[in-house]
Amino acid sequence: MVFVFDLDDTICDTDKYSEKYIRKYIAKHKLPYKQIATNVRFAEKKFDWDIETALRWYKNFGDEMISKFPCKKNAVKFLQGIHKAGHVIVIATARSTVWHAQPREVTLKWLEDNKIPYDKIYIGREDKEKVCEEVNADFFIDDDMIIVDKVANYFATVGVNKQAFLATTNYNKNLVVPNGVVRVKDFNDLTKKIMTSNHFMYNI
Ligand SMILES: [Mg+2]
Incomplete structure (x- = not known):
């Protein structure tokens, strides 16, 4: 088969781990974003950053996060x-x-x-x-x-x-x-x- x-x-x-990971990252680096949703598709949509910021963050730090899923x-x-x-x-x-x-x-x-x-x-x-x-x-x-x-x-x-x-x-x-x-x-x-x-x- x-x-x-x-x-x-x-x-x-993926989503649950990413949500926690991004939340911690934002807090640790004192970034000006906050979590605005919990039960939506895709972790990046749970925060009040715009799509370009989310994309940039993923491109820079997302692979490191993925490696720990x-x-x-x-x-x-x-x-x-x-x-x-x-x-x-x-x-x-x-x-x-x-x-x-x-x-x-x-x-x-x-x-x-x-x-x-x-x-x-x-x-x-x-x-x-x-x-x-x-x-x-x-x-x-x-x-x-x-x-x-x-x-x-x-x-x-x-x-x-x-x-x-x-x-x-x-x-x-x-x-x-x-x-x-x-x-x-x-x-x-x-x-x-x-x-x-x-x-x-x-x-x-
Ligand atoms: Mg899937």
Whole structure:
């Protein structure tokens, strides 16, 4: 089976960690910004800085922050388990040079540091339904509702034995999932839903 995983807020705890990191950075360096929101998509939108300031900060300091992102609970165990069992892991992240100085280098190093196995990686891709098509994905996991919906629609056109999952995170936890998408709470829930699904009679 081929699994396609998003990285930020799917495998790693991006928004919550970034929020704390930026808040501390602002305090430590006595910058004239403050936090104005908690439950919004993207950590940079939680502060009262303009987009140019946020971009500049990310370009200068964001890669250092990314290198410290914690993995979500049981993510590494799950990924190592399926890889050992012979399944294919594809990572597809939209990280790009718009926001990051060296998205490829920092991402590859982070994966290595966290002992996350993968067979293929796409960096800087938002058209993840195309990625799924290219690698003939069976499962797709992402926290972005719009992206998951697009992949679910693509899966619906090619066969029943495929499933798109929405990884629950703070900003999406109360949103209603579209048809064809299954929400997962965490990696234990993902394991359970894959193993007990009517479509997928197989063990991981
Ligand atoms: Mg994400």
